[in-house]
Amino acid sequence: MKSNYAVLLIAIPLLVAFLQPLFSLINKRLTKWVTFLTIGFNFIYSLKLLNYVMANGAQIAIIGNWKPPFGINLYLSPFSMLFATIIYFVALIVLLVYLIDKPTEVDDRMSIATLLMVMASGAITLTGDIFNMFVFVEILSISTVILISFNNKGISFKGAFRYIVLASLGSSMLLLAIGFIYGSLGTLNLASIAYRFNLLNPVYASVIVFLFMAGIMVEAELFPFNAWVPEAYKGSKSYLNALLSGVVGTTGIYVLFRMFITIFGSGQNHIQVIGSVNFNAVIIVIGVLTTLIGEFSALSQKDIKKILAFSSMAQMGIIAVTIGVANMNSINAGIFHLINHAFSKSLLFIVAFPIINIVGSANIDKWEGLGRKNIFLAIAFAIGSFGLIGIPFFNGFWSKMMIVESVVSAGGWMYLVIGTILLSALVETFYFFRIIFKLFVDKKIESTYSVHIFIYLAILILSIIVIYIGIKPSFLATYIHKAAIDLVDKSHYISTVLGVIK
Amino acid sequence: MIQSTFFYTTAIILFLIGLYGVLTKRNVIKTIITLTIMETAVNLFLVTIGYVKNGTAPIFTSTISDVHKFVDPLPQALVLTSIVIGLGTTALMLSLAIRLYKKYKTLNYLEMDGEDEK
Numbered sequence: 001m002k003s004n005y006a007v008l009l010i011a012i013p014l015l016v017a018f019l020q021p022l023f024s025l026i027n028k029r030l031t032k033w034v035t036f037l038t039i040g041f042n043f044i045y046s047l048k049l050l051n052y053v054m055a056n057g058a059q060i061a062i063i064g065n066w067k068p069p070f071g072i073n074l075y076l077s078p079f080s081m082l083f084a085t086i087i088y089f090v091a092l093i094v095l096l097v098y099l100i101d102k103p104t105e106v107d108d109r110m111s112i113a114t115l116l117m118v119m120a121s122g123a124i125t126l127t128g129d130i131f132n133m134f135v136f137v138e139i140l141s142i143s144t145v146i147l148i149s150f151n152n153k154g155i156s157f158k159g160a161f162r163y164i165v166l167a168s169l170g171s172s173m174l175l176l177a178i179g180f181i182y183g184s185l186g187t188l189n190l191a192s193i194a195y196r197f198n199l200l201n202p203v204y205a206s207v208i209v210f211l212f213m214a215g216i217m218v219e220a221e222l223f224p225f226n227a228w229v230p231e232a233y234k235g236s237k238s239y240l241n242a243l244l245s246g247v248v249g250t251t252g253i254y255v256l257f258r259m260f261i262t263i264f265g266s267g268q269n270h271i272q273v274i275g276s277v278n279f280n281a282v283i284i285v286i287g288v289l290t291t292l293i294g295e296f297s298a299l300s301q302k303d304i305k306k307i308l309a310f311s312s313m314a315q316m317g318i319i320a321v322t323i324g325v326a327n328m329n330s331i332n333a334g335i336f337h338l339i340n341h342a343f344s345k346s347l348l349f350i351v352a353f354p355i356i357n358i359v360g361s362a363n364i365d366k367w368e369g370l371g372r373k374n375i376f377l378a379i380a381f382a383i384g385s386f387g388l389i390g391i392p393f394f395n396g397f398w399s400k401m402m403i404v405e406s407v408v409s410a411g412g413w414m415y416l417v418i419g420t421i422l423l424s425a426l427v428e429t430f431y432f433f434r435i436i437f438k439l440f441v442d443k444k445i446e447s448t449y450s451v452h453i454f455i456y457l458a459i460l461i462l463s464i465i466v467i468y469i470g471i472k473p474s475f476l477a478t479y480i481h482k483a484a485i486d487l488v489d490k491s492h493y494i495s496t497v498l499g500v501i502k
Numbered sequence: 503m504i505q506s507t508f509f510y511t512t513a514i515i516l517f518l519i520g521l522y523g524v525l526t527k528r529n530v531i532k533t534i535i536t537l538t539i540m541e542t543a544v545n546l547f548l549v550t551i552g553y554v555k556n557g558t559a560p561i562f563t564s565t566i567s568d569v570h571k572f573v574d575p576l577p578q579a580l581v582l583t584s585i586v587i588g589l590g591t592t593a594l595m596l597s598l599a600i601r602l603y604k605k606y607k608t609l610n611y612l613e614m615d616g617e618d619e620k
Binding site: 131135138142145146149153154157158160161164165168169171172175176178179182183188 | 517533540580584591598
């Protein structure tokens, strides 16, 4: 069966990661290229698989011919392949910048960590086994910690340590949730958990959902498990932040989507109420709090990395709200916004990298006059922030419109939520325009840093995507629509994995 | 014979001790220790799920063929994996603690924050 080869998306990066020490014996720069090519292979192959599942419907890859629910399977559907493709794509663009960054002593080890991190993120989106998911979440958090700490500054170690403490706390809760699930349902296969989940005692079920949510909120940058965000982003290199936001954050939210809507929820109606706990409301409250905290923290910062870090936290909050609002439109909007955020935020982080090098500081007060020195970078920064704020004819506009629209149609106390989203857009507009105005101040900057063609290439690709989605949002519409249908169709998920249930 | 309730209770008490430590301690090493306690609690919890009173290894032999006496091997496999992951995480945390001490000459978060503000 063709879909079984999807295992290569996990196996090849893993194999290459452990061969990296051999490549580094030849040349340390070689490891960077090997990493780039491996992720390139993953991107092309996942794109192929995405088109395959778009045409032929969801597939499963069975490992070792042990049929689910006994063996481990990968689930390839429009939703999971779409996000795997986007994760590999963002990673590939970021690696373009990594390739030409000045060589350091630790390049080989950094290549290994990057490769493992991207592999784990992709694997989390594909896996159909909850314990596999736990293992990949652990690999993701450990390799992220290693990547953050490579910068060799006090704040990097502090950020890395804070992240790993929260991540181990989260993973303990995740494991506890898995223990509860296995103890009560006797299975680790996601499809068979989904099949039996409503048979559970409501008290048990709500404990499991709470623990699972707490476990994955670290990766999804949601309050109150996001204390690591500012220091970790500040401590690592600007283009690696694009990985933290575009890959780790996206993966965290992906898991929330998949688990809450398909596995724990009841398909169309989502999770709603288990026992006496209304989980929709819980997620909405968490999302709203995250958004408000993120936006207002961003407002008071002067450091570009911290501003973008808090802003990505806020966007994750908005997307979490769409999970809680729980209707088909909001899921469409949430998926769309998650994709847009991954592109725009990666663009901003990648643009920030040469700007920091030219200006010599991450403090936005020092950025005055950059537009005169290098108009291209200034315009690219403006494009990225317009996409994020949601200025008409940029990608974020459509997804934010869809989110507001879906929340309006939900009615009731959701009007409070609309207020939050609009307020956050307002605050965002304020702090991004503050930076953009600074960029175009007439002032001379002395700098000898020359921007490499690869950085321009990465910026150009992402800018074109941001503008293209803004002008022609229908380009992604079929993918998003199929992904949303795949997400809510619980019985289809179960029957694809377990076969037809009598 | 010890009941599995005893193990569950112990696991939950250990977990809460760990959680308390993580939330209140301001020292890097103490945080690492409490996290390890939490991991142990979760591992104990997982093993207890597969626990069977007077159980045997799940292998058919000429003398043992009573399926109900078999211990569930799957949680044990999970625990092995989680122990290995826990070891890796602890090693990473300790190495970060060494680096933190070299940079700040202290292992207290609050003093580190003070150092940054200077």
